Structures are given as structure tokens and as C-alpha cells.
Amino acid sequence: MKKIFILALATAAMVSCGNGFTITGSSEEFADGKWAFLGEQKGREFVKSDSVQIAGNSFMLKGEVETPYAAYVAIGDIDARPDMYIQVVVEPGNIELKKLNPEHRSYSAVGTELNDKLSEFNNKAWEISNNGSEDDFVALHKSFIEENIDNVLGLNAFKGAYYYFEPLVIIDLINLMPEATQAEESIVKTKAAAEQALKVQRGNPYIDIVEKDADGKEISLKSIVENKENKYVLLDFWASWCGPCMAEVPHLKSTYEAYHKKGFEIYGVSFDRAREPWLKAIEEKQMNWVHVSALKMWDNQARNDYAVNSIPANFLIDCATGEIIATQLRGEELEKKIAELLK
Helix, strand or coil: HHHHHHHHHHHHHHHHCEEEEEEEEEEECCCCCCCEEEEEEEECCCEEEEEEEEECCCCEEEEEECCEEEEEEEEECCCCCCEEEEEECCCCEEEEEEECCCCCCCEEEEECHHHHHHHHHHHHHHHHHHHHHHHHHHHHHHHHHCCCCCCHHHHHHHHHHHHCHHHHHHHHHHCCCCHHHHHCCHHHHHHHHHHHCCCCCCCECCCCCCEEEECCCCCEHHHHCCCCCCCEEEEEEECCHHHHHHHHHHHHHHHHHHHHHHHHHEEEECCCCHHHHHHHHHCCCCCCEEEEECCCCCCCCCHHHHHCCCEEEEEEEEEECCEEEEEECCHHHHHHHHHHHCC
């Protein structure tokens, strides 16, 4: 028995040194006969690199890793969609998957430096999302990225949260990254989009858009802004499949009905892909303003010119100067702003 114990210690030492890693999990939720898959999320696809069948409600994945990388352990059947995904940083050492907070349904990876940091961050984010403010949530992400700007945690957190930040913050964070990271294609594109977003902030001139209406006729934003009957034009990015966009429609309608005759117009740019749901939403919701769409979802020039990463998004244009005077007017804020301008 003593020899076996010594051998076990030696094996553990081998795993914890060098480039070796183990990922273990033990829970009644890990059902016998299911599988544990190690893989990375690449685009919309989960690419598996290793797997093991669960026995005794436990499993172990092991291997070697030169450079730590972000991955997931997925639990499920061999040929079906996984039941759960557990975030993990694959790095040398012994990594354990466990539920740290009984109130939190998800599992955490702990036992190594980066995984412990990630677990602590996720717990703080969970607490803030339930009891804190959006500003606190954004500040937590920003500080975590800054603290881990030179490792996989910072890069992964940045890719998942950059859209929370103002353009200048995005650019500043990217400039702090190692040169090799800054050269990555996705980071280059994100920085370019942030630099473009600076061009459409308040105080800058609007950028023209030319897209087709329901009859296939091209209508430019310029033609609406330069229409002498209009004093202020709201450039509104939306889609029929976007729940938050549709929730804004009552506010758009009430503002339009109250102030259209006084010089307020809306130029709606839809990110729909299909013509039928786009036109159906317009008709059913009685959205009686100017509508255009390239019917290509996110793949359109207007989206790029205005650096739109999420919808709804809007830009209020002063027709007299051609300047953008407000952005992201939501709910009652829109009517309040238009009432102030057209009083």
C-alpha cells in the first residue's frame, strides 16, 4: 500500500510540473454514460479536442499545453447538443470543476492561477449583475481586462465585453495589449470599428446612407436631412427579430405622432435578412416613417459607417447643421429630447 501511495504522489507531481494538466470533475449532475468534451469555441462552432466517458459521476481529462488558452468542458451525449458548458483556462496544473456558490447554477474551474482569477471574477460579475448597477458591471470588466492585459484572461474578457465600452476606452485597452495580440485580425477590426465610432459621436457630421425602401427605390439619408420640412432626423437601426428594438417602437410612435408635423422625421434602417418579416413588422406596428433595408442583416455599409455593434441604436441629426447632436436615445428620453428641441 505504501508503494502505491508513493506512486500516486509521484504521478501527481508529474502532472503539476512542466506542461502537464488535468481537468477533473465529480458531481451527481455528471451522469454516468455521458461524456466530458474539452474544446474551444471557434465562431459558432464548438471544436472538440479531447473527450472521456463519465463513470461514477466523475471524469478526468489530461494532456499537455505549451501556452494557456481559453476553452470549455462540455457535458453531454456523444452525438447530441451538450447539456452544459463550463468555462476553463487550459494551463499546466491540476484543474478541478466544482460549484463554488450553491445559488449559482454554473460550475467554476479552480486550482491553478488563471482559473482561480477567472473564478473570482465570474463570482463578482454574478453578484453585480444581481445587486449592482450597469456602471459597476462595466467598471469590473474594464479593471479585470487591465489587470490581465498580457494574458489569455484579459484578451478573452475583452473580446466578450468590448461593446460595453466607449470607443476611446476600446482603443486605449487595445494599445495596452502586447504587439502580437494587437496584430490579431479580430483586434485590428475591433480597433478600426472603434476609430470609426469616434467619427459618428455627438458633434460630428452625419454620414450619408443609400438603401432601398419596400418598393425597391433608393432613398438616401441625405435626401431626408435636406428636406426643408424636416428639422431633426432620427437615424434608427433596428430589426423585426430584435426584441429590444420592438420594445422601443411605442416610444418612437408616440414621439413621431406628436412631433412629425413640427419637423421630426425618422429614417429607419433595418438589419432584417428577409423582406416579409421586415414589412410585416412595419405594417403591424404602424411604423409610418421612412424605412430602408439592404436585407443583409449585419452585412451592410451603413452598419460599418456608424460602427453599430448592437441594436437598437440611433443617432439624432440636426438638419440645419448636418451634425449628430445625440445618440442612443431610449424610451422617454427620445420624446423628452425632441420636445425640448421643438418646443
